[in-house]
Amino acid sequence: GAGVSQSPSNKVTEKGKDVELRCDPISGHTALYWYRQSLGQGLEFLIYFQGNSAPDKSGLPSDRFSAERTGGSVSTLTIQRTQQEDSAVYLCASSFSSGGYNEQFFGPGTRLTVL
Amino acid sequence: AQSVTQPDIHITVSEGASLELRCNYSYGATPYLFWYVQSPGQGLQLLLKYFSGDTLVQGIKGFEAEFKRSQSSFNLRKPSVHWSDAAEYFCAVDSGGGADGLTFGKGTHLIIQP
Numbered sequence: 062g063a064g065v066s067q068s069p070s071n072k073v074t075e076k077g078k079d080v081e082l083r084c085d086p087i088s089g090h091t092a093l094y095w096y097r098q099s100l101g102q103g104l105e106f107l108i109y110f111q112g113n114s115a116p117d118k119s120g121l122p123s124d125r126f127s128a129e130r131t132g133g134s135v136s137t138l139t140i141q142r143t144q145q146e147d148s149a150v151y152l153c154a155s156s157f158s159s160g161g162y163n164e165q166f167f168g169p170g171t172r173l174t175v176l
Numbered sequence: 177a178q179s180v181t182q183p184d185i186h187i188t189v190s191e192g193a194s195l196e197l198r199c200n201y202s203y204g205a206t207p208y209l210f211w212y213v214q215s216p217g218q219g220l221q222l223l224l225k226y227f228s229g230d231t232l233v234q235g236i237k238g239f240e241a242e243f244k245r246s247q248s249s250f251n252l253r254k255p256s257v258h259w260s261d262a263a264e265y266f267c268a269v270d271s272g273g274g275a276d277g278l279t280f281g282k283g284t285h286l287i288i289q290p
Contacts, residue, residue: 065219094277104266106277117275152219159274162208162227167219 065168086155099149178203182281199267208270
């Protein structure tokens with residue numbers, strides 16, 4: 062079956078612009094995660110969705126970051142007024158349900174470059 | 177809060193040689209432990225995981241890892257590496273029942289010499 066897909070694969074934007082990153086989880090997976098991978102910080106957990114429940118936003122780096130998940134499926138990570146430090150690869154993962162024993166399947170990522 | 181340490185940033189081994197990548201974690205109870213591999217331009221692929229039971233776990237691509245509670249370690253091993261094993265390897269821990277995401281180490285970059 063299809064894996065986790067993310068779009069776009071690459072995004073170049075100018076400082077101050079808003080960007081939207083999309084994640085399509087594996088069908089039937091109720092848990093969805095966003096991570097950020099950068100040279101300086103490594104892999105950081107950003108936010109988690111379980112079904113349609115409201116997420117815990119405390120892991121988001123700043124209030125310029127927001128995320129939503131519609132219909133318990135597709136998720137969008139939005140970064141407003143992008144800064145150069147936002148340049149990173151943004152990874153999405155999904156799992157069958159929450160619970161640490163459930164394997165997270167990762168998408169290929171979106172590489173964001175802020176000029 | 178939990179943390180994961182991978183002390184080796186780079187490791188170079190010859191093709192056919194054995195491999196051990198080190199991972200130490202910090203967490204009060206027994207966490208869920210994972211090893212992921214990331215090839216250039218690719219997403220993360222799960223190699224193996226430990227939840228409970230037998231402390232030696234087998235994974236894909238001929239990898240295994242051993243959980244040692246006394247040393248808070250979960251080292252990854254392979255008896256004979258292949259050139260295709262060149263990649264970035266990440267150890268990770270999940271102690272929040274999934275809701276806190278995975279905490280990753282900084283990664284070990286594996287280079288294979290012919």
